Amino acid sequence: MTPASPLIEATTPFDQPVKLKGRHRFFQGLQRMSSSPSLAKLGRTRSNEKVYKSSQKASISCVTLNSPVSTYSLSPPNSYSSHLSNGFSTAPTTPGTPGSQQSYFEANSRLRMLDLNDVTTSSIPLDIRTSKPLSAPLPEISEKPFPRRPDFNFWKDLPRELRLHVLSFLSPKELWTSLDCQTYYQQITSEALVKIMLKAGAFVKNLNLRGCVQLRDQWLSLGTRMTNQECRNLETFSIEGCKIERSSIHFFLLRNPRLLHINMPSMQNINNATMKIIACHCPQLELLNIDWCSQIDTKGLKKVIQSCLNLTDLRASEVRGLDENDFMLEIFQRNTLERLVLQHCESLTDEALQIMVHGDDPERDVLSDRPLVPPRRIRHLDISRCRSLTDKGVSSLAYNVPYLEGLRLCQNTALTDDALEELLQSTNRLTHLEVEEVEQLTNATLISLSKSAAAKSLEHLSISYCEQMGDIGVLPLLKACPEIKSMCLDNTRISDLVLMEASEQVRKRGSTIKKSHIPKKGLELVAFDCANVTWAGVREVLQGNGRVMQGRKKSVVQIQAVGFDGEEKKTRKVVEIQELLYPAQIIHLKAFYGWQQTVEEHYKRCVTGRWGAAARLEEKWAEWMVASEEVGVVGGHGWSSRRRRRRARDAETRVRDDEDGAAQDTATGDEGSGMEYAAGRVPRTGRRRARSGGCTVM
Structure with a gap:
């Protein structure tokens, strides 16, 4: 090929390049390798010689890898070659492209290839990727951790003027989505509260007016004035403890069809008409709290259960008419309730409870005589102070409430151990159990609970005033319940052994070697008014809370400088250091009122990590108790x-x-x-x- 050939002329930088095929494309690729020694010997004219001569820019030298002694193979020089880029960016450097501003090379610079024979004068081998001697080690870069900024309350630390300026950029809709007066209802006046409700009436979704008795004389006018503001977006409505008329309550219920939670306990002026309005205008209702509303009975509640298909939480303490089988059958057919509170319902009988759980005349298993019905979805059941219930009604819950987590049977004096024996064995998720003042229960119930699967998940137990329960039932329960967090054992027959075992079980839950670690409350233990509990048992709890134990020994190397005849000599010495273990969890005890002040002070010192002060207080209190007993015996003085x-x-x-x-x-x-x-x-x-x-x- 000659310089005047059309192929060479087409490759000038001033014309558009022509796509070649076949051998012409192959020859063009060979010509571009201008520094190749094999092509230089042929004496052919380089097609792009004019381009190199026309540019006055400096060239960049690179080392070719086509030598037979090299272990690397030669690749065509392009912008994506890692050996030729030498660690620089391989982004396009053509003027006008986004990467041209960050290029290390100018647009018109050229690459000049050098042979390895030209750089053999150096006796030190080079690393192509780093351009450094291969024998030289790479520098180590120590990554220092980024200093963590301590936690701070950004909004609290701002001056009041800046906070008001920030709030000025927010719209009323963003500010007044939730209006909760529960924490400051005593400090706010009725005029200010009415003004806030009128201004934010169109945006409020959560309205909590618990305890706002100052609005008693303004509810009627407030309802008329809020009609213009279109207060129709409420989702949560709470008026517990408010003095409000029935017509005002109906006003809020009629104009808010999106209500999800309605909380109005102890309202004596609402009746079944209120329940009818809820059933017709609040179909999305999920929670209804009408505890201690004596004017409501099951006729009104039945309409709510039939219309509100999403109802999962019903709290209807002291509601009349629970002995009607139609209402209980409706609850059974819906099977949507997860929390049911029926405290102090004298009308709740064994038959009504069986219909709510089993239905009316269910099919039964031939072998076990158990009803074949779908399991109930109830998770929390409260049937305290239902005096008409006996073992027959409560035992019907066994094997039918597998998701039960909380059960309250307080003050049901007719119940015995037979009512809970099968129920505790079939509730594997039970976490809260309260059987206060069930006088006929004995240690057999606690032993049965300790052997059941529910012992692994039990967190709260209350057996107050169960005077037949004592150490025989509580001790195995403490050992079988690793997650227990609260125990109410007042007015029972427990002794100091229970307090000692509780302290031991809490200590086994873990310890730490950090002295600055603040322990958390692992167990709330109520043990006052127990005749067999003495100050010695209380002292065991105090000692367990402040006990610092010795851990394993740790070997530490110490270097000491010793001077001898004017010369310093460094010696190494291995020293064993004893680690100390501090409790990770402690017990909050409620004992006899004469000792409670000391117990509380000792607890405060433990939760703040003042272990020495706690130990001194426990020791001084024990000395005082011994001395007071001696003085009290001789002189008749003392607590x-x-x-x-x-x-x-x-x-x-x-x-x-x-x-x-x-x-x-x-x-x-x-x-x-x-x-x-x-x-x-x-x-x-x-x-x-x-x-x-x-x-x-x-």
Whole structure:
């Protein structure tokens, strides 16, 4: 090919390039490799020689890899070659493109290829990618962690003027979506509250007026004035504790069809007509709270359940007419309720409860005689103070409420252990159980609960005033419930053993080696008014809360500089350091009122990490308790003097009866020690003793 050939002329930079095919394209690719030594020997004229000569820009030298001694293969020089780019950007550098502003090379610069023979004068091999000697190690870059900014309240730290300026850019719709007066209802005046409601009436979705009794005389006028503002977007409506007329309540219900939550307990002026309005105008209702509304019965509630298909939470304490089977059958057929509260419903009978769970005349299994019905979706059930319920009604819940998490059966005095035996075995998700003042329950119920699957998930237990329950049932339950967080054991027969076991179980939940770690409350334990609980058991809880234990030893290398004859010599020494383990969880105890102030102060010191101060307080309190007992026995003074005087009178009566032969002495040798001294009298026969034929002095 000659320089005057049309192929060469077509490749000038001033004309558009022509797409070639076949061997012409192959020859053009060979000609572009101007620095190739094989083509240089042929003596052919380079087609782009004029281009190189026309430019006055400096060239950039690169090293070709076509030498036989190189382990790299030669690739055509282009902008995407990693060996020729030398780490620079390979983005297009043509003028006018987005990448031309960030290019390291100018647009008219040229590349001049060098042979490896030209750079053999250097005896140090080069790394093509880094242009550094291969033997030189790469520098290590230490990545320092970015300093974390401490948490702060940005809005609280702003000056009041800046906060008002920021709020000025927001529209009323964005500001007044939720109007909750529960926290400041005592500080706001009725005029200010009315003004806010009128201005934001068209935007409010959540309206909580709990406790706003100052609006009692303005509800009627407020309803008329808010009609013009079109308060029709409410989703949550709460008027608990408000003095409001029935017509005003109906006004809000009629104009808000999007209501999801209605909370109006203890409203004595609403009746079944209110329930009819809710059923007709609030079809999306999910929560209805009408606790202690004595004017409502099951006739009005039945319409709500039939119309509101999304109703999942019904709280209807002290509602009349629950003995009607039609209403209970409607609840069974819907099967949408997840929370049902029926406290103090005297009309709730065993038959009504069975219809709500089983339906009317269900098909039964041949072997187990259990009704074959779909499981109930109830998760929280409260049937406290339903005096008409017996074991027959409560036992019908067994195997039919598998999703039950909370159960309250307080003050149902007719219940026994048989009512809960099968129910506790079939509720694997139970977390809250309250059986306060169910006097006939015994330790058998707690033992059955400890053996069930619900023990693994139980978090709250209340057996207050169950006087037949004690250590025999509570101790195995503490060991079987690793997630227990609250226990109400007041007025029971528990002793110091329960407090010691509770402290041990909480300690097993974990510890930490960080002294600055603040422990959290692991167990809320209520144990006041328990005759068998003494200050020694309370002290065990205090010691467990502030106990700092020794962990494993850790070896640490220490370097010491020792001077000898004017010269310093460094020595290495291995020292073993004892790690300390601090409790991660502690117990919040409620005990006898005379000790509670000390217990609370000790708890405050533990939750703030002042372990030394907590230990000193526990030690001083124990010394004071021992001294007060000694003083109280001799002089009749101290916090327990009244109790000791009462016991002294009882002991004197027993001694007199024993001398007369009217009664037998059943007390132990330790009971009644110093009773006569506490009453200010000298005993006639010394310390009381049993009739065992022992020494008179002892």
